[in-house]
Amino acid sequence: MNRMKSFKRRFSLSVPRTETIEESLTEFTEQFNQLNNRRIDGTAQGHLHLNHLGRGYGAEPSMLSSSEGGSPTAVRYRNNSRRRFSMEDLSKRLSLPMDIRLPQEFLQKLQMESPELPKPLSRMSRRASLSDIGFGKLETYIKLDKLGEGTYATVFKGRSKLTENLVALKEIRLEHEEGAPCTAIREVSLLKNLKHANIVTLHDIIHTERSLTLVFEYLDSDLKQYLDNCGNLMSIHNMKIFMFQLLRGLAYCHRRKILHRDLKPQNLLINENGELKLADFGLARAKSVPTKTYSNEVVTLWYRPPDVLLGSTEYSTQIDMWGVGCILYEMATGRPMFPGSTVKEELHLIFRLLGAPTEETWCGITANEEFRGYHFPQYRAQPLINHAPRLDIEGLDLLTSLLLYEAKRRISAEAGLRHPYFKHLGERVHSLPDNTSVFSLKEVQLQKDPGYRSSIFHHTARGKNRRQSIF
Amino acid sequence: MTCALSPGRRKRVWVRSPEERPGSHCRAPLKRNREPRYRQHSSSDSGVADLFDTPSPSSDEASPGAGASTRRAKEELQLELSIFRDYGQEWYCFQKERESRFLSPDSLAHQPQVKEESRCKLISWLIPVHRHFYLSFESLCLAVNILDRFLACTPVAADCFQLLGVTALLIACKQVEVHPPRVKQLLALCCHAFSREQLCNLECIILLKLHFSLGAPTLNFFLEHFTHLRVQQSQACDQDMTEAIDAKAMARGVAELSLADYAFNTYPPSLLGVCCLGLADRMLGHQKRLDLSISGYLDSVVKDCMEKLQLLVSLNGTSLPRLLPLELSKKHVKTES
Numbered sequence: 001m002n003r004m005k006s007f008k009r010r011f012s013l014s015v016p017r018t019e020t021i022e023e024s025l026t027e028f029t030e031q032f033n034q035l036n037n038r039r040i041d042g043t044a045q046g047h048l049h050l051n052h053l054g055r056g057y058g059a060e061p062s063m064l065s066s067s068e069g070g071s072p073t074a075v076r077y078r079n080n081s082r083r084r085f086s087m088e089d090l091s092k093r094l095s096l097p098m099d100i101r102l103p104q105e106f107l108q109k110l111q112m113e114s115p116e117l118p119k120p121l122s123r124m125s126r127r128a129s130l131s132d133i134g135f136g137k138l139e140t141y142i143k144l145d146k147l148g149e150g151t152y153a154t155v156f157k158g159r160s161k162l163t164e165n166l167v168a169l170k171e172i173r174l175e176h177e178e179g180a181p182c183t184a185i186r187e188v189s190l191l192k193n194l195k196h197a198n199i200v201t202l203h204d205i206i207h208t209e210r211s212l213t214l215v216f217e218y219l220d221s222d223l224k225q226y227l228d229n230c231g232n233l234m235s236i237h238n239m240k241i242f243m244f245q246l247l248r249g250l251a252y253c254h255r256r257k258i259l260h261r262d263l264k265p266q267n268l269l270i271n272e273n274g275e276l277k278l279a280d281f282g283l284a285r286a287k288s289v290p291t292k293t294y295s296n297e298v299v300t301l302w303y304r305p306p307d308v309l310l311g312s313t314e315y316s317t318q319i320d321m322w323g324v325g326c327i328l329y330e331m332a333t334g335r336p337m338f339p340g341s342t343v344k345e346e347l348h349l350i351f352r353l354l355g356a357p358t359e360e361t362w363c364g365i366t367a368n369e370e371f372r373g374y375h376f377p378q379y380r381a382q383p384l385i386n387h388a389p390r391l392d393i394e395g396l397d398l399l400t401s402l403l404l405y406e407a408k409r410r411i412s413a414e415a416g417l418r419h420p421y422f423k424h425l426g427e428r429v430h431s432l433p434d435n436t437s438v439f440s441l442k443e444v445q446l447q448k449d450p451g452y453r454s455s456i457f458h459h460t461a462r463g464k465n466r467r468q469s470i471f
Numbered sequence: 472m473t474c475a476l477s478p479g480r481r482k483r484v485w486v487r488s489p490e491e492r493p494g495s496h497c498r499a500p501l502k503r504n505r506e507p508r509y510r511q512h513s514s515s516d517s518g519v520a521d522l523f524d525t526p527s528p529s530s531d532e533a534s535p536g537a538g539a540s541t542r543r544a545k546e547e548l549q550l551e552l553s554i555f556r557d558y559g560q561e562w563y564c565f566q567k568e569r570e571s572r573f574l575s576p577d578s579l580a581h582q583p584q585v586k587e588e589s590r591c592k593l594i595s596w597l598i599p600v601h602r603h604f605y606l607s608f609e610s611l612c613l614a615v616n617i618l619d620r621f622l623a624c625t626p627v628a629a630d631c632f633q634l635l636g637v638t639a640l641l642i643a644c645k646q647v648e649v650h651p652p653r654v655k656q657l658l659a660l661c662c663h664a665f666s667r668e669q670l671c672n673l674e675c676i677i678l679l680k681l682h683f684s685l686g687a688p689t690l691n692f693f694l695e696h697f698t699h700l701r702v703q704q705s706q707a708c709d710q711d712m713t714e715a716i717d718a719k720a721m722a723r724g725v726a727e728l729s730l731a732d733y734a735f736n737t738y739p740p741s742l743l744g745v746c747c748l749g750l751a752d753r754m755l756g757h758q759k760r761l762d763l764s765i766s767g768y769l770d771s772v773v774k775d776c777m778e779k780l781q782l783l784v785s786l787n788g789t790s791l792p793r794l795l796p797l798e799l800s801k802k803h804v805k806t807e808s
Contacts, residue, residue, distance in 0.1 A: 048635075048676070049628045053669040178654050179671040180678060182645040189646065189685040207679060255561045313649075316554045408553030415557070 135162075138206050141169055141215060152181045157218060160203075166218035167203060173211050183282030184212055190258055190281050197437045198249030200269060200279040219269035219277060223327070226270050232334025233451025236390055237424075238274070239331045241446065244422050244429065245276040245438060246324060251413035252434060253278070254317040263323035264303045265330060274446040275437050301346040302326065302336050306357070307407050309343050309350075310370045318407040324416070325402030332388045332395070344374060354403060355381030362405035394421035540796070544716045548702060555699040563696050566688035567741055573687035576737040578619040584629040585622065587733040593618075593636045594731040598794075600637075600660060604652045606644060608723055612689035612740070613643035615730050620687075621677050631673070634665045638673045646685055690726050693744025694719055701748075701761050714757045717799055721751035724794035728783055735783075738776055742768055746776040750784065755799075 140161050147155040147168065158169040172184045191202040204215035223242065227234060246268060253260060260267075260278060267280045301309065305322030329337040338353070340346030351357065356379045357365045365371055384396055391399065398421045401411040411419070417430065426443050438444045579585060594615060601611045617639040621627075627635055637657040644651035654667055678685075698719045705711035725747045729735040735743060745766035752760040763773050784791060 048625050048631060048673075053631060053634075053672045053676075174671075174675065177667075178651075179641065179674045180645070182651065185642065185645045185678070185683070185685065188683040192683060193686070205683065207675075254558055256565050257558070257562045316550065317558060318554065408550055412554075412557045 135204055136206055138208060138213065140204075141167060141206075141213075143169065152176070152183065158215075160215075168216040168218045170214040170216060171211055172214065175210055180212070184214075187281045188212075188214065193256070194253065194258070194281075196249055196252045196434045197275065197432075198245045198277050199252065200277045216279070217277075219271040219275075219279075221270045222279075223265035223268040223270060223276070223331070227265065227331065227334060229452065230449035231451030233449065234331055234334070235447045235449045236332075236392075236395075237447045238449060239328075240395075240422060240424065241274065241438065241444060242268075242270075242276050242331065243324075243328055244417065244425060246278070246327065247413045247416045248438070249276070249278045250320055250324065251417060254320070254413050257317075259315065259317055260320050263320055263327065264300055265327060268327070273437070273439055275439065301341070301343060302339050304346065305407065306347060306350055306405055309347050310368060312407075316407060317412065318410045321402050321410040321413065321416075324413070325399055328391075328395070328399055328402065329388055332391045347374065348376060351376050352379050353382055353387065354405075355379050357405050365405070392421075394419065394423075397421070540798075541713065541716065545712055548699075548712065548716065551695075552699060552703060555703065559696065559699055559703075562692075566692055566696075570688040570739050570741060573616060573620065573684075574736075574739060575619045575623040578623040578736060579733065580623075581626065582622060583626055585627055585632055589629065589632060590618075590622075590733055591731050593632060596633075597636055597640055598727050598731065601640065604644075604656075606640075606648060606652075607691070608694075608726075609647050609689055609691040610640070610643045611727070612691045612730065613646065613685065613687060614640040616687040616689065617642055617677065617681065617685060619736065620681055624680055625676075631665070631669075633661055634669060634673055635677075637661060638670055638677060641670075642674060642677060642685060688740060690730070690740040690744055690747075691723075693741045694722055694726060694748065697745055697748055697761060697765065700765060705759065711759055714752075714755075714759060717755055718748055718751040718757060718761065720796055720799050721755055722747035724791055725750055725780060725784055727794050728787055728791065729780060732783060734779065741766060742772065742776055743780075746773060746780055749773070750777055750780050754784070 141158045142161065144157040144159060144166075147157055149155070153170050153172045156169040156171065158167045159165070160167050172181060174180050188202070188205060191200070195201070200219070201217045202214060203217060206213040206215065221229070250260065250263075258281075260281065262280060262282070263278075267278065269277045269279045271277075303323035303326045305319060308319060326337045338346055338349040340349050355361070356376055357371070359366055384399060385391070388396070388399065398411070398416065398419045401419075402416070404410045422429070425438075426441070428441050429438055429444065432438065432440070439446075579587060579590060597611065597614060601608075601614075614636075618635060621635065621639065637660065641651060641654070641657060654670055658665060658667060658670065698715050702712055702715050705715070722744075726743065729738075729743055729747070738746075745761070745763055745768070748761050749763045764770070766773065
């Protein structure tokens with residue numbers, strides 16, 4: 001027991017904070033695969049034959065790695081140097097995060113193998129131990145409550161045995177007529193490359209024969225729930241911080257030519273510190289936004305720009321900016337801006353508030369067949385201040401530049417961050433590294449929301465009713 | 472439907488162009504190539520020509536009103552430019568930085584059965600397949616990239632090579648298309664030589680082998696980037712814009728040829744992109760040509776790649792017009808003669 005304690009202590013002392021599990025995993029997987037490939041190349045087993053395809057793919061290693069192929073190079077064993085097996089050595093090499101906790105089995109195994117018999121820690125044994133501690137394995141995560149279910153995926157709250165941290169487990173069934181769901185393929189391939197404080201982190205991918213489980217960091221709440229919890233009356237200061245984080249995450253995506261396409265309060269997750277993260281990249285990068293998922297569930301129209309509602313398939317980063325405007329309005333007023341249930345109703349609500357489009361506000365609209373077919377009344381634009389009185393002048397200006405009919409005139413996420421609306425947050429928020437939260441700056445702090453019911457700040461957001469959208 | 476026998480016992484039909492009427496043709500099965508190959512002749516391997524029985528669907532679109540498609544293309548370009556101003560440079564840097572990680576110049580080096588010629592045949596078949604489903608060029612580029620990277624790490628038997636081709640296409644489409652082709656349709660194109668289960672299993676294997684790293688920087692991206700850059704620099708003069716659009720369409724045709732040819736696997740997509748555009752300008756006899764130095768490559772490197780592309784084009788003289796929209800292929804013929 002004592003030994004275990006000291007092991008843990010030394011572990012946490014010598015582990016650098018900055019390295020992520022994934023980085024060390026990547027290296028590990030590379031090596032593992034190379035060895036595997038070499039072994040396979042030697043025998044005929046590894047060859048892809050049709051009869052193998054019929055039987056399944058159970059033997060494949062299923063680990064998360066960002067290595068892109070890589071040519072097989074020889075792996076050298078370090079047999080020559082007889083080194084003492086030290087814990088520090090191990091922990092340094094494993095480079096695990098501070099809060100990691102190893103499962104009982106692993107510790108026992110380590111103790112059995114280790115200090116008495118000084119044997120060289122070969123690269124191979126070191127690598128193998130990483131998979132021993134449970135990455136890429138379903139047993140590593142305990143399933144807790146179910147958070148939501150859809151045709152393609154079920155989301156569970158879970159706990160990692162390694163870190164004791166809560167995680168969200170998104171279980172995607174792979175057995176479908178059309179093979180792996182598009183949403184899963186897009187989400188994994190995109191999220192693997194997105195590392196940002198305002199984008200949900202994908203910790204691990206677990207592949208079993210029938211399903212793919214994505215392990216995400218767990219965030220307690222989402223913006224929709226947050227608004228509910230504070231009685232739809234949010235502090236205007238907090239609103240600004242959330243808005244800034246939303247734009248920050250989005251600007252990062254847009255710089256990589258990744259469009260989110262499905263922004264809505266339910267997809268903006270929020271943790272107890274007030275960190276906001278974009279989630280659900282299932283629709284990202286598709287050329288146009290479907291109105292229905294494959295299971296015929298209706299995708300909400302409330303945050304969709306009028307050009308897309310009118311059938312435009314032109315896709316650009318500006319498609320996301322309309323939704324940002326709608327979300328800003330919703331935070332300021334506590335109600336959705338354009339809650340239409342059909343395309344016609346959605347457009348009607350938009351034009352009634354912002355005025356019917358003219359050649360001036362939307363070049364080429366009068367020639368649009370689709371638009372002419374609807375015969376909307378000639379509404380005049382209403383002053384936004386009457387509808388969102390809690391927004392200050394700068395806020396209204398930002399809202400106006402987000403809700404422009406012509407996509408190319410809408411303000412970009414990048415430019416939005418520089419909008420005077422955010423000047424109270426100071427200069428330093430603009431020079432933060434990608435993976436640093438805005439709350440690392442002492443000048444950025446949440447205030448208590450005026451409408452908040454409970455006396456303790458933000459604690460009730462848990463529970464089964466948590467809405468994490470699946471599609 | 473006539474089917475041919477492959478070296479194995481399995482009954483297989485190799486290539487069937489999607490536009491073909493059933494029963495009209497019988498294709499040779501994929502044969503193992505045992506003859507030694509000569510590097511310097513490798514550009515001539517592109518057996519694209521015989522696979523194009525009908526012109527591309529885009530040419531049908533263009534025929535009713537010649538001006539309409541150009542006008543639409545110009546409007547699209549205008550919109551794209553407004554976003555390009557904000558993000559174009561960052562997108563370019565991001566993709567350029569990543570491209571080397573997605574290259575697989577020797578993807579066939581360790582393949583016991585799949586050779587250059589079969590790769591060429593497969594991709595030459597995938598080109599009309601992607602047109603048949605009205606898929607984007609981006610999907611095609613991604614599919615070829617997935618195919619090559621998978622080949623680089625897994626030995627594939629000749630009898631499931633075609634399955635690999637359609638599966639790679641399916642994965643690519645699932646990323647970027649609104650309506651990816653149905654598995655049923657893809658299986659039908661392979662004359663039902665494979666089962667749904669086989670395709671789905673292979674899909675999983677590919678995803679795992681490539682660790683879900685599927686979003687490679689594509690030739691399509693660089694063609695678009697350099698076109699945007701060119702239009703932005705020319706300050707939107709109408710004539711320049713027409714030339715830029717034509718050059719891009721022509722370059723896409725050349726790019727498709729280069730995808731099918733293994734010899735071009737060694738070139739990064741950004742280099743191929745700028746060279747395809749440069750060659751297209753030359754072929755169309757444009758006055759104001761794209762400044763090739765914007766690619767950041769040395770003149771000698773660009774020159775070498777362009778010469779190879781030119782050779783490829785001249786070897787595939789008959790098939791290139793079929794890769795182009797109708798108006799452009801007329802122009803092409805005019806300038807040639």
